[in-house]
Amino acid sequence: MALFITKRLLMALATVLVVAVLAFLLVHAMPGSPGAVSLGAGASREAIDEVNGRLGWNDPLLSQFFRWLGDAVQGNLGTSLIDGRSVSADLGNRLPVTASLAAGATVLSAILGIGLGVSAAVRGGLVDRIVGGICGLAVALPAFWIGIIFVYLFAVQSSVFPATGYVPFEVSPQDWGMSLALPVITLAVGGAAFIARQTRASMLEALQQEHIRTLRATATPTWKILYIHALRYASLPIVAGIALQFIGLFGGSVIAEQLFAMPGLGQAVQTSVSTHDAPAVQGVVVIATVVVVAVNLVLELATKFLDPKLRAS
Amino acid sequence: MSIETAERQDTAPVAPEQPMLEVKDLLVRYGRGRKAAAAPAAVDGVSFSIRPGETVGLVGESGSGKSTIGKAILGLQKSAGGTISYQGKDITYAGAAERRALGGELRAVFQDPNSSLNPRQSIGASLAEPLRIRGVTAAVAREKAEAMLERVGLPREAVDRYPSQFSGGQRQRIAVARALICEPKLVVCDEAVSALDLSTQAQVLNLLADLRDELGLSYLFIAHDISVVQFLAQRVVVLYRGQVMESGPAAAVTESPKHPFTQALVAASPVPRPAEQAERRMLRESLGVRTAAAVAGSPGGCPFSQRCPLATELCASQRPALRRVGAADVACHYA
Amino acid sequence: MIPNVAPAPADSAPATAAAAVQPKSGQRAAFSKISASRLFASPGGVAGVVWLAALVVASLTAQWWLPYKTEDQDFTAVLSGPTAAHWLGTDELGRDLLSRIFAAAAGTLGTSLITVIVGVVLGTALAMVAAGRGQTEGGISRVTEVMMSLPGTVIILAVIGAVGTNIPLIMAILGVLISAGIYRVMLGQAKSLQSQLYVDAAKVDGVSTLGISLRHVLPGLTNTIVVQSALIFAVGMLIQAGLAFIGFGPPIPQPSWGGMIQGASQHVYDAPWLMVPTGAVLALTVLAANAIGNALGKAPNTGVSHLPSAAARRQRSVAAGAAASVAEAGAIPAKGHLSVRGLSVGVDGGTPLVTDVSFDVGPGTVLGLVGESGCGKTMTALSLLGLLPAGVSATGGQILWNGKNLAAATEREMEGIRGRDIALISQEPMRALDPMFTVGYQLTAAIRRLRKVGKAEAHAEALSLLEKVGIVDAKRILKTYPHQISGGMAQRVAIALALSGRPRLLVADEPTTALDVTVQAEILSLLRSLVKDTGMSVVMVTHDLGVVADICDNVAVMYAGQVVESGRTANILDNPRHPYTLALLAADPHANTAADMPERLATISGQVPQPKDWPTGCRFMARCQFAGSACAAPVPLLPSGSEDGLVRCVKADELAVEGLEWLATEVPTHRVLKIVEKDLA
Secondary structure (H helix, E strand, O other): OHHHHHHHHHHHHHHHHHHHHHHHHHHHHOOOOHHHHHHOOOOOHHHHHHHHHHHOOOOOHHHHHHHHHHHHHOOOOOEOOOOOOEHHHHHHHHHHHHHHHHHHHHHHHHHHHHHHHHHHHHHOHHHHHHHHHHHHHHHHOOHHHHHHHHHHHHHHHOOOOOOOOOOOOOOOHHHHHHHHHHHHHHHHHHHHHHHHHHHHHHHHHHHOOHHHHHHHHOOOOHHHHHHHHHHHHHHHHHHHHHHHHHHHHHHHHHHHHHHOOOOOHHHHHHHHHHOOOHHHHHHHHHHHHHHHHHHHHHHHHHHHHHOHHHHOO | OEEOOOOOOOOOOOOOOOOOEEEEEEEEOOOOHHHHHHOOOOEEEEEEEEOOOOEEEEEOOOOOOHHHHHHHHHOOOOOOEEEEEEOOEEOOOOOHHHHHHOOOOEEEEOOOOOOOOOOOOOHHHHHHHHHHOOOOOHHHHHHHHHHHHHHOOOOHHHHHOOHHHOOHHHHHHHHHHHHHOOOOOEEEEEOOOOOOOHHHHHHHHHHHHHHHHHHOOEEEEEEOOHHHHHHHOOEEEEEEOOEEEEEEEHHHHHHOOOOHHHHHHHHHOOOOOHHHHHHHHHHHHHHOOOOOOOOOOOOOOOOOOOOOOOOOHHHHHOOOOOEEEOOEEEOOOOO | OOOOOOOOOOOOOOOOHHHHOOOHHHOOOOOOOOOHHHHHHOHHHHHHHHHHHHHHHHHHOHHHHOOOOOOOOOOOOOOOOOOOOOOOOEOOOOOEHHHHHHHHHHHHHHHHHHHHHHHHHHHHHHHHHHHHOHHHHHHHHHHHHHHHOOOHHHHHHHHHHHHOOOHHHHHHHHHHHHHHHHHHHHHHHHHHHHOOHHHHHHHHHOOOHHHHHHHHHHHHHHHHHHHHHHHHHHHHHHHHHHHHHOOOOOOOOOOOHHHHHHHHHHOOOOOHHHHHHHHHHHHHHHHHHHHHHHHHHOOOOOOOOOOOOHHHHHHHHHHHHHOOOOOOOOOOOOOOOEEEEEEEEEEOOOOEEEEEEEEEEOOOOEEEEEOOOOOOHHHHHHHOOOOOOOOEEEEEEEEEEOOEEHHHOOHHHHHHHEOOOEEEEOOOHHHHOOOOOOHHHHHHHHHHHHHOOOHHHHHHHHHHHHHHOOOOOHHHHHOOOHHHOOHHHHHHHHHHHHHOOOOOEEEEEOOOOOOOHHHHHHHHHHHHHHHHHHOOEEEEEEOOHHHHHHHOOEEEEEEOOEEEEEEEHHHHHHOOOOHHHHHHHHHOHHHOOOOOOOOOOOOOOOOOOOHHHOOOOOOOHHHOOOOOHHHHOOOOOEEOOOOOOEEOOOOHHHHOOOOEEEEEEOOOOOOEEEEEEOOOO
16 A cells, blocks of 8 residues: 555655656747747847846756755745736635635536436436536536536525635635635536436446345345445545546636636736746646645545555555 | 277387486576565476476465476566476476577467456467467468368368357467467476366367377476376476475376375366275375465465374474385375 | 546446346356447437537538628627527627527537547557556556546646637647546456457467457457447537637637636626526537437346335335235145145246246255246245346245245344245355445344344344354454465355354355366255254255255256156156256266266257247247147156155156166267167067
8 A cells, every 4th residue: 555655655746846847848948038028029038038047047957957956945035027926826816716626516516426326326317317407508518607607696696605715714714615605606607517427437337236136135225235245346436536626627727716806826827828937837737736636646546545456555 | 888998108209319308496486575585485496398299287275386396487477496398498487589599399278268268369460379389371371271270170260259159168279279380399288277167178188189199299287286297297396485395207197196295186186086085085184284374384384284194303403305116206205 | 527437337228137137157247239229219219329420510510501700790789688689699899699500519519529539549548458458557557547637627727828819739638637547447448358258269369469359359348448438528518518618729710618607607696597508518518428328328237236225115015915925725734844736937917937846845844946948947936035137027826834935924023034934055155244344244234134132132142153164263254354375265155154043944046167176065965964953944056956755855846837757766766757957967967976977968959948928838848749639738757656756757656567677779960869669578
């Protein structure tokens, strides 16, 4: 088990490193040198070159990368070319927003999805078809479209939830929850649909296993067969599905943050890319990857822990 | 009511020339890396040979390595040591091109009739593949396929049908047809009848015997059922955990086995005659063979020592060599 | 926002019971051919194809039929709803929505196709390479793992930063990212195809690795390729729309669906209708692609749930209530005595599988149900417990046990009997145990439930049961998981589990078929001693006549859903009366010692008839050497003359003549052993 954890950790580190290299290269491929970007249009050639020289823009790529890496490991991701603020500080403020959003959406998707999937699998018939239809529709509608409709229904027509904005948890837990409600629900619609499908399929497969017949032969009550044995068997692929959903939802938050005006990482990606803010782009890509990889690692370990074949070895 | 029998030939025609197939000290390990090297080998120093026209039966339980030996001979499994020679040529590490060059002389029939034919290819295409790959034209290949189908007792029209339209026994016969379409000299039958019902099994066994007599084929017949092997083979090699326990003429090994494992194996095979079966049961229980333990025995000694009623410390520490006892070669210190 | 691109689980339709009860040879999952018929059979699939086709045609011919140019602004009709002039309304600049939507369609569809092609081709190629060579698989899998754990949208946005909004290029890079997910899906399938025996056969032929991949693996992947293509197409469109929504769509003059929704979102307060047309078209297109994918991906599900749905269970109770549940005329069997009378089992509303089966099992005796595959022995055995698969049920006759007719009992009544009165052990012990729980948990849970005792007592009882079935280190085994023990030990555990309720009758469905012969001998000895010690009776289903000879006191030989012969084992095996039994024994190599092993074994021409082809007369007639005209009428089970034996054959008396001898005869493709009357003189 320890060997397994170590291997996974190494993989996670490798992933982050690969992404760091990738981000570095992408940033260098972006149009406009840092000098041009920070000084804006109309700056003189000399001023631009001076800024670039100061930032080491013309040094060999490898040394630039290692310099950035060294700084990053110490927590310094450079300063934004646009507003001169520390990238790490800015992202540090934004991280809780996206984290609450992605985590909330994943949890809600999981609860809704598993509930719907299990009832579809267990009850079959009409319930199954209805759930299948709803899920099919939920998956086809783009998240941003759903979000706008929700805004229309809940914020414009009625004032149940705020349409935009984010309230940090420390300021007011209640308002924090309210500000997250609409974005989380929006993202959870699609997420729940996928998890429901996965759950349904896994439950049906679990019920086809031969040990279910043994359980019936020993007079196990039906509820136990379904919710203890079949669900346990299905839990492995379901958790794997949830892990995948989190990765997707993290990216989905880019859209949601735009739509609901939330100051998270997604918003940062959007602005830094459109303004060609090199250090910010690099920083946010790496931070986003670190978060996703970390959560993925935890969920993977959870999956493996659930699997007796790996746990007992 | 009794069953009349014709004279059986227990030994193949004596051929002074080189053996058709010779396996020497074959060693096969599963997996890679240090862990695999430390684990007991799947096949651990097995040697036997097959003369032209002879059928050799390879018998053993699960984990005995019998299928692995078949796979190694066919090139489906990598060997870790030892040699496999076909008509004197070393084919232990032969690649795809070398196997093609063998000209279709070394063929196989596998166990599972459901997956031994490609369900998306017509019977004709499956039968023709080994010929086409050797440059035979489509028309000639089709003609040979039809002829072969007839030989195994299926209609010629079957050549355009698909495997799903046939029963398990018929598919196994098609597999035999595919094995024989290149006019081979040696056919490896890896549990070829184990997945079949009794009556279908009889059909396929009869077919194999017919073709053997007609074409003078050699078979390596791998099975877990010693009676089935007895029907077809002239010589039998008994395996346990990757090592040869006993090897000799079929009648001798199955009627009067010398090795404790062979004795246990033979005694445990039930016969459909209640009175006789009751006697065999007494005999089996009196042998005193212990249940297989979960953990394999120590690497140095006889693999059967953990279960053997005759086992001593010598058995656990020193692997017995094959020595002649009566008509067979036996790997036991005390046989 | 990137929806889950990992395998969208194919909607599995509940299988028909007929699929589950086919003889072994036909049960293998059907190969996946792209069957257009499957696509057109599904209404969703048809609708999807129609919509997509219409959309493609409309967008390709757009320049000829669009009423307005995409940039035509009409300030007199800004933000209008549907009108005669503008069928779908106008946007904030007065531009016609209908025209803009269809003008954007071509670009969207085309670029999504790029993602599909790049992703599927790359993913499939990598999967085939990885499946073909074990060494490269590790490396490729690691790389794709890294790719799959990347936050896709963020990466794509960074790429956009570098290359600008070059949509085709962006979609191609998206395809590369998605190929990792495709790889995962394809790898599993490719590997399973590689492990098929026909691939081994091709290798023996000398076909190269590339040849095998192309000729044997790729054709098997085509269905999945098409399904995944449809799903990825949908994903590509959604992602494109999302990117356009946040401002990274095609350069300004070109309309895009995402951009249009973005514009609409600004006016959700004053013109909410604006959201609908574009959203609807986008959603319908995605739905169409998904529907096509699902229609093609509906794999024929060969598995059947072992737990009948609530509806089915209620149905059984209703049917049971209607039927008689008390024994009819005839001697009511004593307690502990099982009497099956005229039992028939069949697919609901369809083909019969077992007809008119009768036998008796006294306490402390073992009955063998022997026959080849498809004869109905397993169905008969399962009906004793009411554990027939979904869609199959007892259609007639009685199973009399302790004063009740089990064939007509409700599910509730059966739950009271299972485990406590009648128990089950199955063929594959490793699969019969729950892999997620320890042996100890499963055993103690059963004991607590069936004997109503506390935890500590159940634990002690579990230990003693394991010792009773011959497991030496019971304490350790209780803590292990099923995958950690051998097959023989797992079967012992399964027997202990079956004994936990102290049953009077044990139904054993081929319990030793999957075990080595030495282990089989041990299990059979165990069963014998259990019968002797506890006095319980056993119904043993098997295809092995040797097992019957070893352990069964009585035997019923089954063929094509009927009992053709039954009686004491010694009589049946030493002196069979039915031609089928005769032929079976003559086909069995075990029946001979090495000394008198025949040159050829007896074979029976023809094949077992399928249930739908069963004739009204003797079902063995078509294959029987002795068939005559009298055999065409239904043949009842009649006393055979030896003790309590019964036989279903009109010629039984003829064949019972002493002194028959078998002679091998020549028949073109197989040998038939002919019965020749010996000259008694």
